[in-house]
Amino acid sequence: MDLPVVSEETAPKKSGCSAGSCGSSDDQLGHLADDIRQKVQDHPCYSEEAHHYFARMHVAVAPACNIQCHYCNRKYDCANESRPGVVSELMTPAQAVKKTLAVAATIPQMTVLGIAGPGDPLANPERTFATFRELAVKAPDIKLCVSTNGLSLPQHVDELAKHNIDHVTITINCIDPDVGAQIYPWIFWNNTRIHGREAAAILIEQQQKGLEMLVARGILVKVNSVLIPGVNDQHLKEVSKVVKAKGAFLHNVMPLIAEAEHGTFYGVMGQRSPSPAELKALQDSCEGDMNMMRHCRQCRADAVGLLGEDRGAEFTLDKIEQMDIDYEKAMEFRAEVRAGIQAELDAKRAAAHNVVPIANAPAGRPVLMAVAAKGPLINVHFGHAREFMVYEASHSGARFVGHRKAESYCAGDETCGDGESVLDKTIQALEGCEAVLCSKIGYEPWGTLEAAGIQPNGEHAMEPIEDAVMAVWREMLAAGKLDAPLQAKKRA
Amino acid sequence: MALEIVESCVNCFACQPLCPNDAIFEAKPHFLIDADKCTECLGDYADAQCASICPIEGAIVDELNVALNPPGSLTGIPPQRWATAQAEIRARGSATGGETL
Incomplete structure (x- = not known):
């Protein structure tokens, strides 16, 4: 198979605005050049819109790592956990290829195969590239992407370009070695384990070099950062500026996940x-x-399906063995399904252009609202929601700002629960939200939510999320609820 | 002289390709070192390569059964703090044990 040669000429063109202030927030991809938009419009981890429609999977072929991060514990393996670095079943490249083809045949919305661990994919170059090589031939319609800590990125950039991998995620938590020394206890570099500030300095240098080399080859780079209060919270603003200046096109700041049960340093x-x-x-x-990026679900290194839903259990190695798959037909079916989704999205975009912004809108403060939905419509019962999307409504429209998990990260064994009811936890998770929109809600949670200052609303079932959020905001505005700034609420 | 991999190994593959003597091999339930081939990297590297990348404290020991990466040396968690945290988790577990969410 001929792989297109990526050269300087195909590097992404700068968009019209270079001032850096054009990140139009209600249309996340609005300011991107057409060629970049093409590359990300069906990638659920790169496009907020795409993640409602397209699925991805990770294959856990890369167990080795060359650094230690204080938020990671290499001993971990739990089927009930959903967080980066955790997997249940390590696979060989051949098994990974088989699994990918099985998933792609069962979930035709699947557009992306990523390798994200459980260690660092580029610390396992043979296993990682063997998987990519075979998939590029057997499922050329599936995008390949990789996520790395960046330490050995510079030495593998040419190989990545050769395999037509046009999306790379680098986890960059700092650009200052003094900050890095509080995040990374050691790295393995030039046959030596190096500790402390010296280790962080080498890691940072390699990450930045790798970022520049990828951008020079026209490979899209997303930067992930873990927000660690008191360690890199203020520093991440500087990180964001620097990686943007070097050509990263998307920055994903994720919250630190730290529980004593995880056995991590933090x-x-x-x-x-x-x-x-x-x-x-x-x-x-x-x-x-x-x-x-605000729609990241911090998924496992073996996640399967739409972001926020994990169908990994349907595709264990023994189940895959039982599947009878016609690979050619599966690829044709994927093409049909994708064309259907693209047509739907195009129609939606065309309709959006006809919406007239509220003219001479009276002032009203922005309001956070939680939405129980899978996909673009409000279609989930409050009690069934495992996560809520949070929108900020204001006179300039509805803007997606993130999601909140409705349950604790682990709902498995007795080491997880701490005696609080699920509803109490949900109310805590929705802190700051003034309304929750869902398809239905029971009498009891209604009262508890209201008492906690979160207005339940089931009147917009099956309506598009943005329309419903704005309708509720306008009602609040008309009722005079948005004149005064939000008072800090007491906990129910 | 030879190093040994013990049961706390998590089978992450990191050490295996680094061995200059090709002494490390995949086995069940965990990777093993061929004692006849292992030189502890003498003459090849300043530090034993397997122990220099291994992320698990205590997983690689010498002939005297001494861990090359003792508790706390890799994670930075003081062993005392680790013990306290484990005791707290056990206490929480028994307090809420049996409760269904």
Whole structure:
């Protein structure tokens, strides 16, 4: 198979605005050049819109790692956990290819295959590239992407370009070695384990070099950062500016996940995670400089399906063995399904152009609203929601700002629960939201939510999310609820 | 002289390609070192390569059964703090054990 040669000429063109302030927040991809938009419009991890329609999967072929991060514990394996680095079943490249083809035949919306661990894909180059090589031939319609800590990225950039991998995610938590020394206890570099500040300095240098080399080859780079309160929270604004200036096109700031049960340094040492409000404040402050991603679900290294739903259990190795698949037909079917989705999205975009913004709108403060939905419509019962999407409604429209999990990260064994009811946890998770929109809601949670200052609303079932959010905001505005600034609410 | 991989190994493959003597091999339930081939990297590297990349404290020991990466040396978690955290988790577990969410 001929792989297109990626050269300087095909590097992404700069969009019209170079001031860096054009990250139009209600249309995340609005300011991107057409060629980049083409590359990301069906990639659920790169496009907020796409993640409602298209699915992805990760194959866990890369167990080895060349660094230690304080938020990671290499011993972990739990089927009930959903967070990066966790997997249940390590696979050989041949098994990974088989699984990918089986999933792609069963879930025709699947557009992307990523390798994200459980270690670092580029610390396992043979296993990672063997998987990519075979899939490029057997499923050329599936996009390949990789996520890396960046330490050995420079030495593998040419190989990545050769395999037509046009999406790479680098986790960059800092550009200052003094900050890095508080995040990375060691790296393995030039046959030596190196500790502390020296280790962080080498890692940062390789990450930045790798980022520049990828951009020079026209490969799209997303930067992931873990927000660690008191460690890199202020620093991440600088990180965002620098990676944007070097050509990364999307920045994904994720909250630290740290529980003592996970056995990580941060978990055991009592480092706290950021609140949703802290995360949003940082994302908002970076937004002026950088296109921010807010729909990340921090998925497992063996996740399967749409973001936020994991269908991995349907595709264990023994189940795949039983499947009878016609690969050619599956690829044709995928093409049909994708064309259908694209047509739907095009129609939606065309309709959006006809919406007239509220003229001479009276002032009213922005309001956060939680939405129970799978896909673009409000279609989930409050009690069934495992996560809520959060929108900020204001006179300039509805803007997606993130999601909140409705259950704790682990609902498995007895080490997880701490005696609080699920509803109490949900109310905590929805902190800052003034309304929750869902298809239906029971009498009891209704009262509890209201008492906590969150207005339940089931009147917009099966309506498009943005329309419903704006309708509720306008009602609140008309009722005079948005004149005064939001008072800090007491906990119910 | 030879190093040994013990049961806390998590089978991450990191050490295997680094061995200058090709002494490390995949096995069940965990990777093993061929004692006849292992030189502890003497003459090849300043530090034993397997122990220099291994992420698990205590997983690689020498002939005296001494861990090359003792507790706390890789994670930075003081062993005392680790023990306290484990005790707290156990206490929480028994307090809420049996409860269904």
